[in-house]
Ligand SMILES: Nc1ncnc2c1ncn2[C@@H]1O[C@H](COP(=O)(O)OP(=O)(O)O)[C@@H](O)[C@H]1O
């Protein structure tokens with residue numbers, strides 16, 4: 497696979513969508529072909545599942561059913577959007593991915609993390625991000641920000657304790673995979689957060705470029 501897969505993660509209101517927009521502009525200016533997408537969603541089927549998952553009118557969904565709806569959306573999204581874009585050599589920026597399922601369905605709902613990992617691996621065919629940016633901030637700050645968007649969706653409406661478990665799970669996941677996941681202080685102003693994002697992403701591009709140059713086949717010997 498030739499492309500670059502970057503995911504943005506974190507609790508409600510941490511600034512994922514804001515930073516995703518800024519980052520996509522930044523990368524397009526550098527001449528990269530960028531696909532911006534989100535989970536759950538990114539295809540008509542997955543967006544329909546998103547509607548059901550986030551609409552409070554859907555009512556109760558059992559934790560296992562919820563887990564599988566996210567996985568079903570992800571399988572379609574990876575197959576129809578993410579993998580093809582990476583195969584074309586593009587950069588894919590995705591608002592939430594597998595780590596959100598671990599944090600929300602594992603940390604939040606209490607489903608066994610290893611079972612979620614197995615299901616994630618099945619849904620993605622083993623595809624993992626090259627880089628994950630985890631935007632971290634206190635739950636109260638995040639919920640205050642997302643509250644300004646209007647009425648809470650089915651997940652935002654969960655109690656603060658639920659969101660605290662989600663945040664803690666995200667931090668545990670990041671500590672276990674420090675090479676893939678960079679934690680970014682999301683309580684700072686938008687411009688400061690974006691500066692941190694650029695430092696990490698530009699560093700990854702540089703590393704890739706060096707690897708391509710240094711790793712090219714040696715010239716044929718006469
Ligand atoms: N660093 C920041 N400081 C203050 N407000 C922010 C910051 N980043 C985003 N916001 C605002 O907070 C709200 C939630 O941001 P958003 O990017 O939608 O978060 P998410 O996608 O993670 O839920 C938006 O109104 C956005 O303008």
Ligand SMILES: [Mg+2]
Nearest residue numbers: 512513514591
């Ligand atoms: Mg968002």
